[in-house]
Amino acid sequence: MSADRDDFRAEYGTAFRGYLVSAGETGLESAYELGRKAVADGLSLLDLAGIHHAVLSEGLAAAGSPDEMARIATAGAGFFLESLAVFEMTQRGFLEAQETAQLQQRHAGRLRGLAEAALAINSSLSEDEMLELVAERAREIVGAEQSEVRLGADDDAPPRREGWLAADLIDREGRPLGLIQLAGKREGEFDADDEAMLVQLAQMTSVAVENARLYEHERGIAVTLQRNMLPARLPQVPGVASAARYLAGGDGVEVGGDWYELIPLSGDRIGVAIGDVVGRGVRAASIMGQLRPALRAYALELERPAEVARRLARFVKTLDEDQMTTCVYALFEPGVGTLHFTNAGHPPPLLLGPNGEATFLEGERSVPLGVMADPPYTENLAKLPPGGTLLLYTDGLVERRDEPITQGLERLRAAGETAPRAPEPLCDRMLELLVEGAPSDDVALLAVHSYGDTASPLRLSLAAVPDSLALVRRRLRAWLERTDATELEAYDVVLAACEAAANAVEHAYGPVDATFELAVDLEQGEVVVSVRDFGTWRPPRRPTRGRGLIVMEAAMDTVDVQPDDEGTTVMLRRRLGGVGGDRDIHA
Amino acid sequence: MVVAGVEGEVDISNVGVVKQRLAGAVPNTARGLVVDLSAASHLDSSGVHLLFELARALDLRQQRICVVAPSTAPTTRVLVITGFDKIVPVAETVEAAVERIAAQEERPPSLRSG
Numbered sequence: 001m002s003a004d005r006d007d008f009r010a011e012y013g014t015a016f017r018g019y020l021v022s023a024g025e026t027g028l029e030s031a032y033e034l035g036r037k038a039v040a041d042g043l044s045l046l047d048l049a050g051i052h053h054a055v056l057s058e059g060l061a062a063a064g065s066p067d068e069m070a071r072i073a074t075a076g077a078g079f080f081l082e083s084l085a086v087f088e089m090t091q092r093g094f095l096e097a098q099e100t101a102q103l104q105q106r107h108a109g110r111l112r113g114l115a116e117a118a119l120a121i122n123s124s125l126s127e128d129e130m131l132e133l134v135a136e137r138a139r140e141i142v143g144a145e146q147s148e149v150r151l152g153a154d155d156d157a158p159p160r161r162e163g164w165l166a167a168d169l170i171d172r173e174g175r176p177l178g179l180i181q182l183a184g185k186r187e188g189e190f191d192a193d194d195e196a197m198l199v200q201l202a203q204m205t206s207v208a209v210e211n212a213r214l215y216e217h218e219r220g221i222a223v224t225l226q227r228n229m230l231p232a233r234l235p236q237v238p239g240v241a242s243a244a245r246y247l248a249g250g251d252g253v254e255v256g257g258d259w260y261e262l263i264p265l266s267g268d269r270i271g272v273a274i275g276d277v278v279g280r281g282v283r284a285a286s287i288m289g290q291l292r293p294a295l296r297a298y299a300l301e302l303e304r305p306a307e308v309a310r311r312l313a314r315f316v317k318t319l320d321e322d323q324m325t326t327c328v329y330a331l332f333e334p335g336v337g338t339l340h341f342t343n344a345g346h347p348p349p350l351l352l353g354p355n356g357e358a359t360f361l362e363g364e365r366s367v368p369l370g371v372m373a374d375p376p377y378t379e380n381l382a383k384l385p386p387g388g389t390l391l392l393y394t395d396g397l398v399e400r401r402d403e404p405i406t407q408g409l410e411r412l413r414a415a416g417e418t419a420p421r422a423p424e425p426l427c428d429r430m431l432e433l434l435v436e437g438a439p440s441d442d443v444a445l446l447a448v449h450s451y452g453d454t455a456s457p458l459r460l461s462l463a464a465v466p467d468s469l470a471l472v473r474r475r476l477r478a479w480l481e482r483t484d485a486t487e488l489e490a491y492d493v494v495l496a497a498c499e500a501a502a503n504a505v506e507h508a509y510g511p512v513d514a515t516f517e518l519a520v521d522l523e524q525g526e527v528v529v530s531v532r533d534f535g536t537w538r539p540p541r542r543p544t545r546g547r548g549l550i551v552m553e554a555a556m557d558t559v560d561v562q563p564d565d566e567g568t569t570v571m572l573r574r575r576l577g578g579v580g581g582d583r584d585i586h587a
Numbered sequence: 588m589v590v591a592g593v594e595g596e597v598d599i600s601n602v603g604v605v606k607q608r609l610a611g612a613v614p615n616t617a618r619g620l621v622v623d624l625s626a627a628s629h630l631d632s633s634g635v636h637l638l639f640e641l642a643r644a645l646d647l648r649q650q651r652i653c654v655v656a657p658s659t660a661p662t663t664r665v666l667v668i669t670g671f672d673k674i675v676p677v678a679e680t681v682e683a684a685v686e687r688i689a690a691q692e693e694r695p696p697s698l699r700s701g
Contacts, residue, residue, distance in 0.1 A: 466600030473596070473629060491661040498631050502599050547632035547669050554668040 004041060005051070008034075012083075013055045019079050020059065020072060028082045035083035039090050048087070052080045110197050113141040117201060121208045127151070130212070134205045138182055141201065142194045145184030151209065152178050165190040167202035171210045180205065234262045237270050239334030241449045241525050241577045243423035245431060249396055249439040256442035257284035257325070258394045261292060263299045268334060271299040271308075274392035274446050275327035275346060278368075287323045291316065295329070305329045305342040306379040309369070313344070313377070316370035324370040328392055332384060334450055339382040339390065344369050347395050347409070350416050352426075354387030358416030360409070361390075387484060389421045389449040396441035397434055408434075422484060422577035423447035449577065451484070451525050458520035464505045464533065472501045472518060476529075483522055485576050492555035493527055493574055499548040500531035500570040507535030507568065526575045529556075534567040588688055589613050590621040590681055596629035597637070606637045610644055619651030619688040623681055630662040635669045642675045651691055653677070653684040 012034055019027030038048050056076045063069040117137040121130055135147040142165075150158035151169070158179045160166050166181035180202050185194070234242045242262055249256065257277030265271055273295060277284040294315045298308045308329050316325060328349055330341035341349075341361060345368035348360040363380030384390050398408030415433045420426050427445050435443060458479045462468040473494050480490040497518070504516035516533040552559045552572060560571040591612050597605055613620045622638065624630065642652045653676045656663040666672050678684040 466598065469598045469600055470596060488661060492664075494629075495631055495665065498598060498629070502631065502633060505599065547635060551632050551665055551668050555664075 005043070005047065008038065008041065008043065009051045009054065011037075012051050013058065016055050016059065016076070016079055020075055023075065027079070031079045031082035032085055035086040038083070039086050045084075045087055048083065049080075052076070052083070056080075107193070110141050110193075113137065114197065114200055114204075117141065118204050121204060127209065127212055130205070130208060134180065134201065138180060138198060138201055141197055142182055142190070143186045144182040144190075145186065147180070147182045149180045149205070150178050152176075165194060165198060167195070167198040169202050169206040169209065171206060177206055177209055235264050237262070237264045237268070239268055239451060239524075240270060240332070241423050241451065243427050243445075243447045245427045245443070245445040247396070247431065247435065247439055247443040249441040249443065256280055257288055258396070258442045258444035259288045259292060260392065260444050260446040261295055261299075262446065262448070263296055265300065265303065265331070269303075270332045270334070270448070271303075271329065272332060272390065272392065272446065272448055273299075273327060273329045274349075274394065274444060275325050275344075275369075276394045276444075277323065277325040279323065283323070287316070287319060287325065290319060291325065299329070303331060304379065305331050305340050306377045309342040309344055309366070309377040310375065313369040313371075313375050314373065317373050319370075324368045326368045330390070330392075332390070332448065332450075337383050337385055337450065339384045340379055341382065342366065342377050342379055344375075344377065345371075347393065347398060347405075350391040350393070350412060351382065351384065352389045352391060352416050352419065352421055354385055354421060356417050358413050358419075360413065384448075384450050386450050387421060389423060389426060389447055391416070391426065391430070392446040392448075393430075394442065394444045396439050396443035397430070397445065399441065401440075420486070421449055422486070423449045424577060425486075449484075451522075457522075458518070460518040461515055462501075462518065464507070464514055464516045464535070466502075466505055468505065468516075469498055469501055473498055476518075476520060479520060480527075483527070483576065484525070485527065489527075489574065489576055493529065493572075496552045496555040496559075496572050496574075497529045497531065499552050500529070500572060503548055503570070504531050504533035504535070504568075507533045525577055526557075526573055529572040529574075530569060531572075532567060532569045588618045588621065588685060590623060590685070592623040592626055594626040594628075597627060597634040598629065598631055599633045602633045602637045605634075606641060609641055613645065613650060615648065617650060619653065620645060621653050621655060621681060621684040621688065623655040623684075624662060625655055625657055625660060625681075627660075627662045630665050632665070632669065635665060635671050638671065638675065651688045653687050655679070655681050655684045 015027070015030040015034055019031065035048070056072070059072045059076065060069055063072055117134070120133050120137070131149045131151065135149045138149070139145070139147045144165075148158075148161070148164075152158045160179065161181055161183065164181040164183040165185075166179055168179060169177040171177050180198065182190070182194075182198065234244055244260055244262075246258065257279055259275050259277065261271070261273040263271035263273070275291075277287045277291070291312070295308070295312055298311045298315075302308050302311065309327065312327070312329075316323065326346035327344040328341060328346045329344075330339055330349070332339050339361075341363070343361070343363065344366050348362065348365075351357075351359050351361055353359075361380070361382050363382075364378045366377045367375050369375075393412070395405070398412050399405055400408055412430070412434060415430060419429045426447050426449075430445060431443070458475060460472065460475060462471065476494050476497055477490065480493060485493065497520075501516065501518065507516075516531065519530045519532075521528045549559070552570075556572040556574045558571075558573045562569045562571070589612050591609055593605065593609075609620070609622060620641075622641070627634075638654060645652050654666070654671075656666055656672075656677050657679055663677075666677060671677070676684075676687055678687055
């Protein structure tokens with residue numbers, strides 16, 4: 001190394017002295033060359049400076065006069081500067097290279113960030129989740145403090161914020177979907193690279209949003225189709241209360257084939273049906289769509305279940321497809337309580353007696369509809385006693401993987417022993433106990449409840465004194481026990497009746513107003529309480545009067561206060577069976 | 588602090604007596620009153636009125652009140668319907684009620700008009 005240095009020093013000295021003599025461009029050129037050589041040889045700036053200093057010193061020492069010394073010094077400065085030129089360029093180049101490397105690293109980092117964001121976006125579960133994710137990633141990738149991602153259509157476009165870097169979200173058709181914008185860049189200002197990144201992110205997000213929406217839309221159509229296929233409201237039929245449930249199974253995109261029907265017939269009789277079109281999708285749905293009106297027509301015309309089933313089977317066979325459907329059709333006569341039914345390959349309906357009995361409707365099971373052109377369907381007879389409930393269901397309720405169906409059936413039967421008989425709570429309880437999480441198969445339920453013995457009306461004429469209230473409560477509780485009222489329903493009825501009775505007692509104001517009357521009836525599953533007093537109406541003496549009304553209104557479905565010449569009658573109604581009314585205050 | 592339980596049915600026939608007994612059970616030196624309704628089998632608007640009056644009377648005497656009404660008891664609903672539980676403290680158990688009154692020591696009791 002030092003040998004090279006010595007050589008270099010000698011060269012430098014020669015070049016310098018040459019420059020001193022000629023003082024021209026050639027001299028400077030050689031200085032430049034030397035500088036380049038120094039860099040190439042790996043000499044440092046310090047080395048070069050040292051060499052120059054040494055050579056200059058020699059030159060100055062050989063100077064003859066102060067003038068010559070000055071000239072040499074000036075020339076030396078110029079020469080040295082020139083030799084440094086390459087060093088300077090190299091330095092700058094090095095810095096630039098460093099900067100470029102850094103930029104490339106950053107870019108690579110961003111590209112990686114984009115790729116990761118793409119993965120995350122596509123695995124987002126919900127639109128909201130996705131938007132949050134995009135906002136976060138945008139901040140990370142670009143290096144900004146704030147971000148905002150908003151979706152909105154044309155007229156509802158999210159506003160662009162002043163001074164923010166923004167990129168539009170646009171769908172495949174070029175329509176605006178929304179906006180993503182950033183602010184507060186951590187280092188410096190937003191540049192073209194940031195914008196490019198944001199645009200990329202916006203494009204990915206647009207695609208993801210659009211895809212998700214298309215899927216939801218399709219799914220929405222399927223669900224709507226399904227919902228429209230099945231009756232949303234069951235017809236109100238005198239003598240029974242009913243409820244139905246439909247739980248779509250699987251991923252819910254494909255429409256299922258479960259169906260049910262409740263058909264009012266002449267003489268207060270009712271046709272009840274449930275079935276399962278084998279298969280899924282639009283085909284099954286279309287079969288179901290044609291089958292139900294046919295069933296209604298046959299039921300109205302023929303009535304006898306075996307006949308209905310036979311004709312329906314023929315009808316299903318004529319439908320183009322190789323389709324089958326299971327079916328139970330039952331004809332119920334309230335009052336008498338008879339249940340004639342035919343079962344075409346469907347799981348047996350569950351009969352719940354008023355006192356906790358739970359048995360399956362047994363009888364001859366026939367083949368599903370659509371299997372044979374003229375199947376020999378037979379009819380069976382059972383009894384649905386007053387206060388009892390018939391539960392029809394589809395196999396999604398009792399079938400579980402890795403389990404024989406008999407196990408599921410027994411589970412259903414056992415649950416039926418303690419389940420409520422009122423149809424709405426019964427359906428809720430069954431779903432709660434038997435369906436775990438999201439069912440893989442559709443589940444349809446139809447519960448038909450026959451009203452209990454209409455407890456004979458309660459009629460009381462009582463002294464309008466406070467002590468009468470306890471008697472009212474006692475008698476009313478006993479009466480309610482003979483109905484289907486639940487404990488909570490009974491409590492509410494007693495509470496409201498007591499309030500009305502207390503008002504009647506307060507109205508009394510003399511020997512003339514000495515009594516009040518209480519009448520309680522059960523009309524088609526509705527408890528009707530009427531309290532009549534004979535007192536002259538007086539303005540409320542105590543603030544309790546207002547509260548009493550609030551309590552009555554909350555506990556009953558309707559409250560009617562009718563004053564007349566002789567007194568006031570308060571009518572309170574409450575439908576039993578957990579149907580209707582404002583129930584959010586109840587447990 | 589006094590803990591008093593109300594058992595059985597409360598209506599206009601006995602509301603005056605119940606109120607007298609409850610108010611009478613609280614000496615001037617007591618920090619407050621816990622009214623335990625867990626064993627009440629009937630409570631209507633007259634009972635709610637009595638509780639409001641009781642709360643007000645105690646408030647005048649700078650004494651606190653807390654009503655025990657388990658959320659599972661049917662009698663509790665009338666407290667919710669009438670908005671009672673928004674004005675007078677209601678607790679699930681006697682223990683919780685006692686704690687509630689004890690904890691309010693730092694702040695002077697105040698009662699919104701009911």
